[in-house]
Amino acid sequence: VLKVNNLNKSYITGNITIQALEDINLEIRKGELVAIVGPSGSGKTTLINCLGALDFPDAGQVIYNVNNNGEGHDITEMKNQEQKNMRLKKIGLIFQFYNLFPVLTAYENVELPALIAKIKPKSRKNKVEELLKLVGLGERIEHYPTQLSGGEQQRVTIARSLVNDPLILLADEPTGELDTETTLQIMKIFLQLKDNGHSILMVTHNDRIAQAADRILTLTDGKIIAERKAGKH
Amino acid sequence: VLKVNNLNKSYITGNITIQALEDINLEIRKGELVAIVGPSGSGKTTLINCLGALDFPDAGQVIYNVNNNGEGHDITEMKNQEQKNMRLKKIGLIFQFYNLFPVLTAYENVELPALIAKIKPKSRKNKVEELLKLVGLGERIEHYPTQLSGGEQQRVTIARSLVNDPLILLADEPTGELDTETTLQIMKIFLQLKDNGHSILMVTHNDRIAQAADRILTLTDGKIIAERKAGKH
Numbered sequence: 001v002l003k004v005n006n007l008n009k010s011y012i013t014g015n016i017t018i019q020a021l022e023d024i025n026l027e028i029r030k031g032e033l034v035a036i037v038g039p040s041g042s043g044k045t046t047l048i049n050c051l052g053a054l055d056f057p058d059a060g061q062v063i064y065n066v067n068n069n070g071e072g073h074d075i076t077e078m079k080n081q082e083q084k085n086m087r088l089k090k091i092g093l094i095f096q097f098y099n100l101f102p103v104l105t106a107y108e109n110v111e112l113p114a115l116i117a118k119i120k121p122k123s124r125k126n127k128v129e130e131l132l133k134l135v136g137l138g139e140r141i142e143h144y145p146t147q148l149s150g151g152e153q154q155r156v157t158i159a160r161s162l163v164n165d166p167l168i169l170l171a172d173e174p175t176g177e178l179d180t181e182t183t184l185q186i187m188k189i190f191l192q193l194k195d196n197g198h199s200i201l202m203v204t205h206n207d208r209i210a211q212a213a214d215r216i217l218t219l220t221d222g223k224i225i226a227e228r229k230a231g232k233h
Numbered sequence: 234v235l236k237v238n239n240l241n242k243s244y245i246t247g248n249i250t251i252q253a254l255e256d257i258n259l260e261i262r263k264g265e266l267v268a269i270v271g272p273s274g275s276g277k278t279t280l281i282n283c284l285g286a287l288d289f290p291d292a293g294q295v296i297y298n299v300n301n302n303g304e305g306h307d308i309t310e311m312k313n314q315e316q317k318n319m320r321l322k323k324i325g326l327i328f329q330f331y332n333l334f335p336v337l338t339a340y341e342n343v344e345l346p347a348l349i350a351k352i353k354p355k356s357r358k359n360k361v362e363e364l365l366k367l368v369g370l371g372e373r374i375e376h377y378p379t380q381l382s383g384g385e386q387q388r389v390t391i392a393r394s395l396v397n398d399p400l401i402l403l404a405d406e407p408t409g410e411l412d413t414e415t416t417l418q419i420m421k422i423f424l425q426l427k428d429n430g431h432s433i434l435m436v437t438h439n440d441r442i443a444q445a446a447d448r449i450l451t452l453t454d455g456k457i458i459a460e461r462k463a464g465k466h
């Protein structure tokens with residue numbers, strides 16, 4: 001589903017160069033849940049941004065839909081419109097911050113990607129309501145983000161990332177604002193997606209969540225320094 | 234240091250009324266570290282906002298500096314300028330989101346409350362540099378928030394909340410973006426503050442952090458439903 005080759009990314013601020021990612025190689029298979037862990041500043045958000053074509057690596061390839069011959073669509077080679085199309089229909093995104101439009105209600109925020117993808121009104125409505133109910137926010141659909149708690153905003157974001165049934169979900173700290181119980185509810189949703197053949201790449205600081213993944217990649221100072229199979233859940 | 238009597242707060246959205254806080258009573262003593270835990274949407278942020286005079290309760294009192302006769306300064310009765318003064322010099326604040334000014338560097342963000350409090354330039358510089366070093370960001374002082382990772386932004390926020398040596402720190406999820414190791418470093422800082430006679434009221438989803446507190450208050454549906462003494466650390 002996703003293959004990353006020799007990804008490198010640095011930021012230059014004044015005369016300081018920060019090597020945010022160095023020689024990253026990884027692959028995600030269909031139906032796999034992979035956790036990325038690592039200290040603050042280790043490059044996790046930078047990695048997610050490069051994989052979602054929101055930031056551009058200095059070098060390397062990010063290939064989606066890899067077939068048996070090792071060929072697929074390298075997102076770093078796509079035009080802007082093609083990348084947007086990938087993000088709209090194939091990749092679900094959950095950012096670490098600033099996910100929701102403050103001027104749209106919870107319902108409208110979740111609906112927006114489906115609207116852009118030209119999903120018919122009736123199917124859109126059913127999907128949006130089903131997802132908001134799934135994350136426990138059926139009673140809050142008319143609220144604006146400023147009228148929602150931190151965890152409620154995060155749950156609206158999770159619902160929105162799933163509205164177009166993406167083949168892979170890239171999630172940066174999807175449960176960072178949630179209490180233990182709500183986190184477990186969200187993990188159930190993710191495991192269900194996985195059983196339905198979707199893939200998930202998830203950054204997390206929560207060791208318990210990382211344990212629910214099939215594999216855990218540890219990032220430190222921009223490099224993957226370890227990979228281990230997690231215990232069964 | 235802080236006494237809260239019968240605090241009530243509701244939000245009215247259209248024709249829905251949400252009782253975010255109901256009959257909250259609590260007190261914090263000098264040198265005490267109190268954790269507030271509870272599910273998403275239970276009222277934790279609303280409580281912190283009322284205690285910091287950033288939101289106004291429908292009823293109840295929020296009294297600081299309570300003396301032996303039970304008298305002190307009720308922040309709900311203060312004029313705007315007095316409240317601002319309290320927040321500048323007596324109360325340190327860490328919000329769940331949007332803490333930093335994007336147009337100021339890490340250094341300038343931490344310095345701002347000291348600048349407003351008219352601290353002399355030399356003492357300001359020493360304090361700001363000392364605090365940024367304490368949170369592990371000595372190398373990032375010229376960076377803007379958009380050039381910092383989520384956890385780095387959170388650490389700048391923690392440094393800023395301490396710059397005017399507040400008698401009480403109100404922190405809403407201060408380590409929500411941090412990995413385990415960085416979280417432990419921050420908790421060491423908080424325990425040090427506590428030993429120096431400062432008080433801390435901290436919202437957290439992290440049970441391990443809650444265990445480091447002197448007391449844990451559990452909030453559910455706007456009410457404090459439990460209070461327990463935490464284990465020793």
Ligand SMILES: Nc1ncnc2c1ncn2[C@@H]1O[C@H](COP(=O)(O)OP(=O)(O)OP(=O)(O)O)[C@@H](O)[C@H]1O
Binds near residue numbers: 271
């Ligand atoms: N401005 C607002 N208008 C309407 N309702 C609000 C507003 N702010 C908060 N609420 C509601 O009040 C309740 C408490 O919100 P609060 O932000 O205090 O929860 P919280 O405990 O901090 O949750 P979380 O752990 O998710 O951050 C929630 O149900 C929320 O939807």
Ligand SMILES: Nc1ncnc2c1ncn2[C@@H]1O[C@H](COP(=O)(O)OP(=O)(O)OP(=O)(O)O)[C@@H](O)[C@H]1O
Binds near residue numbers: 013
């Ligand atoms: N736009 C930018 N300009 C300059 N440096 C940046 C920029 N964005 C990130 N960095 C730096 O790159 C490094 C990696 O940042 P990144 O946001 O990927 O870390 P992270 O692993 O997500 O951290 P956290 O767990 O704190 O969210 C950090 O040292 C950060 O300061």
Ligand SMILES: [Mg+2]
Binds near residue numbers: 046172384
């Ligand atoms: Mg990050």
Ligand SMILES: [Mg+2]
Binds near residue numbers: 149150278
């Ligand atoms: Mg909150």
